[in-house]
Amino acid sequence: MLTPMRILSEQGPMRVELSRWRGRLVVVKRLRGFSPTLSERLRREAEVVRKLEHPNIVPLLASEESALIYAYCSGVSLAEALESGPLRLRRSIKILNDTLSALAYAHMRGVIHCDVKPANILIKGEVSLLTDFGFAKDLGMTAITADQTMLGTPSYMAPEQFRGIRTDPRSDLYAAGAVLYHMLTGAPPYGSQTQVLRFLAGDDHVPLAPLPSEVAHLQPVLERALKRDPDERFESADDMRKALDVMSHT
Numbered sequence: 001m002l003t004p005m006r007i008l009s010e011q012g013p014m015r016v017e018l019s020r021w022r023g024r025l026v027v028v029k030r031l032r033g034f035s036p037t038l039s040e041r042l043r044r045e046a047e048v049v050r051k052l053e054h055p056n057i058v059p060l061l062a063s064e065e066s067a068l069i070y071a072y073c074s075g076v077s078l079a080e081a082l083e084s085g086p087l088r089l090r091r092s093i094k095i096l097n098d099t100l101s102a103l104a105y106a107h108m109r110g111v112i113h114c115d116v117k118p119a120n121i122l123i124k125g126e127v128s129l130l131t132d133f134g135f136a137k138d139l140g141m142t143a144i145t146a147d148q149t150m151l152g153t154p155s156y157m158a159p160e161q162f163r164g165i166r167t168d169p170r171s172d173l174y175a176a177g178a179v180l181y182h183m184l185t186g187a188p189p190y191g192s193q194t195q196v197l198r199f200l201a202g203d204d205h206v207p208l209a210p211l212p213s214e215v216a217h218l219q220p221v222l223e224r225a226l227k228r229d230p231d232e233r234f235e236s237a238d239d240m241r242k243a244l245d246v247m248s249h250t
């Protein structure tokens with residue numbers, strides 16, 4: 001028995017609600033109404049997340065025809081945390097570290113998240129958990145629908161993904177870099193949507209404000225993560241994590 005308590009987010013017919021289930025708090029992602037595309041996306045999300053078991057990934061507890069039941073992660077999303085400005089260096093590094101651990105694990109299993117952004121990173125005390133594999137690409141699964149739908153903000157999206165390529169794990173590393181930039185400066189890279197779109201469309205002259213002086217030592221890690229060419233980025237989430245670790249101790 002699922003007892004709904006509070007709506008956490010609602011986007012079209014997709015609703016995320018805090019509920020009670022088997023004596024505990026859970027989060028239910030539910031499709032209300034009829035939509036073959038969204039119902040297929042929900043089914044895929046379940047299929048992907050079911051095989052991911054990691055301390056930095058929100059666990060799926062059960063799934064029903066049009067509802068996914070996740071463990072409730074008490075705390076705030078990174079998007080909410082960023083509403084009051086940039087985060088401290090230590091905290092930013094810890095959050096990115098957790099996100100990169102989750103990505104390294106998912107990538108090893110052939111899963112690319114494709115939507116790494118502050119709203120999909122949940123902070124629970126000292127630990128952060130990645131969630132929302134609703135756009136994830138499983139390299140081991142055949143594509144049933146060519147889902148080119150682009151939703152939400154392109155602020156954290158890698159240029160190649162903007163062009164419709166969703167088969168490169170390094171797209172998630174770009175997004176992780178953009179999240180780091182937001183945590184350290186208080187805003188995503190390139191500022192306004194117009195500037196972001198200019199960069200994504202191929203303009204290499206869109207200015208990127210440098211990091212504040214007290215975190216300037218992370219600039220090389222950031223620049224490498226945000227390279228337009230995936231070959232120039234870190235090779236893997238683990239490599240990026242190691243580089244971050246070295247840089248943050250210098």
Ligand SMILES: Nc1ncnc2c1ncn2[C@@H]1O[C@H](COP(=O)(O)OP(=O)(O)O)[C@@H](O)[C@H]1O
Pocket residue numbers: 008009010011014016027029058070071072073074077119120122131132134
């Ligand atoms: N397990 C959870 N625990 C707590 N809050 C959650 C959980 N899952 C999602 N949320 C909240 O609901 C929001 C939307 O959930 P998400 O899975 O990202 O769905 P959507 O597809 O609508 O983006 C998140 O940004 C977060 O604020």
Ligand SMILES: [Mg+2]
Pocket residue numbers: 119120132
């Ligand atoms: Mg989301």
